[in-house]
Amino acid sequence: MPSAPLLVDAFSEAHIPEMLDWFSSLEALVQWGGPGLSFPLEARELDAMLAQTAGTEPERFMFAGLVDGKLAGHAQVALDWQNGVGRLSRVAINPALRGRGLARPFLREVTERFFANPSFERLELNVYTFNEAAIRTYRSLGFREEGVRRSSAKVGDARWDTAIYGLLRGEWPERAISSQ
Template identity: 75%
Template sequence: MPLIDLTVETFSRRHVPEMLDWFADVGAVVQWGGPGLSFPLKVAHLEAMLAETETAEPARWMFAGLASSKLAGHAQVALDWQNGVGRLSRVAINSQVRGRGLAKPFLREVVDRFFTNPAFERLELNVYTFNEAAIRTYHNLGFREEGVRRSSVKVGDTRWDTAIYGLLRSEWAASSD
């Protein structure tokens, strides 16, 4: 149970300004959003992501976790409607509220909302192998490691490995019983 109350809603333009200072350097931006983003995070980055939520069959869903009416968490699910697969991505908890037990209930709600849609059978994610806190949370939610892409991302002079995790609808349903 989180130490502070948490509500989950759809991420919107009103949340954008609160998120712009969450990432202190290029490594933090890449860890959150992948190697295609630059530092500092800009309004245009988030606006482009939001545009993908606004089509009849959206390419992504975006979620905001609120604690005391302030943005405390962010997550996205990229949607592959043809194959019934989502990719959980761009998960972050605001550094000002980390350590208060928000990540697991926030992501549990995101996963619940994802599997509420019968079009989807699988939720997957990529996580850098050094991110032990995130990996613990994903394991606790029922995700299973499916492999590692070694030396998959270059950040400065450092190379990072990426672990691949997956969760099937049947596994989620069994864990919810």
């Protein structure tokens, strides 16, 4: 377990340098951010994502999980304001801090903050089906599998299946209380 409590804050430009070396291969980067990013991850790509957090109806929320002032986690929620839907994405725990039980409390707080906005009814996510640790974490927070898109991503010569999970506002408080 971490020596200090996990704090969740908005991801900022100051966090970018800490995150650039988190993904040691193209496969690790694609697993985190999808096939549209360049390897190695560049600051300009995170800057472009961060620019989408501005305004009264931003395109995304970006979160930083901090332990002892060090960037321990990152998550984003892409926002569909018209339909009241968010897509949890680009979730990662700092490789130097993995195995310390940070993912679940970090994502619990991210989900809590997302549903604190009354504009949103649904939080969904895509996860590659081989990512069993992430799937266990999402399920423990109340996300339900809604389907699998088979062979949906091509990474090098490999094809990956993507599972779709969803959580509705009405399901969240019940799950949040029972999983604490």
